[in-house]
Amino acid sequence: MANALEMKVSQPARLAEPVLYTADLSSFAEVAHAHLDRLYGFCLRLTTDPSDAEDLVQETLLRAMRAYRDLRDSSSAKGWLFAIATNAWRDQLRARGRQIHTVSIDALDADGDEFSLFQTIVIEDPFPYSDELHLDFLRLFRDEDIVAVFGSITPAFRLPLILTVVHGFSCKEAAGILQVPLGTLLSRLHRGRKQLERGLWDYAVTNGLVTTIDEDKP
């Protein structure tokens, strides 16, 4: 993790005019309150670090406040806030000399695309006497294990999973939030799922949750 001081979001420039007048501010606060907990959860899954998530929520709300007059339809406020958070996060990474992805991102992890957790469990058979082999595998994972594996997914592939699986956006909506074509979103979603599957298996093996066939050999 980077130095705590480096993690801080840069202070937004103070404006001579108020960001929002009282009536707008009250309206914005109402919109923000409706989505605050989900926004924090989104930021936490995005950054995987509580301190970064705190800063990101704050930066998101400040940016949203400045752009609030552009929000035409309050029913789309959640996606609007998540899009602002995503852009703010990208800016944070850029400021630290990192990026969510590079031009070659869609070529990343191509080998993992064919990995099947379902099939791997059948082949490795970690619970020879189980009637529920696959479900028993999933039962091995505690909440913190899931969080660790999920956090290890490449961010550009994790984002579509967070938006669709966790927050219930459609693929089309998620593509809009991430400002990518639908085909790109679907491709990244697939990669994210595959990284999740492989991540769960690797985590189980590395942490001794399962014993593989090879390790049984004398």
Added chain:
Amino acid sequence: MIDCREAVRRMWAYLDHELATQPVTEFEAHLETCQRCCGELEFSRQLRAMVADDERSPAMPSHVRSRIETILAAGDVPSGEPG
């Protein structure tokens, strides 16, 4: 009739309700004849639910909520507060 490979390819989209009517019909027809894919669908459903469980996300800490409330009331980061 689609094969197992195609059924598996459609599985998460099916769970996400992202498949169009015809692919759903084909997928469900395959499930009626394939116990293996029924098992993988149930596994994928459980796996998806495990990840989707938003309860895994810790609640917003009280000090963060307090800071946010101050910003929402003031319309900006109050002077003296870290950004």
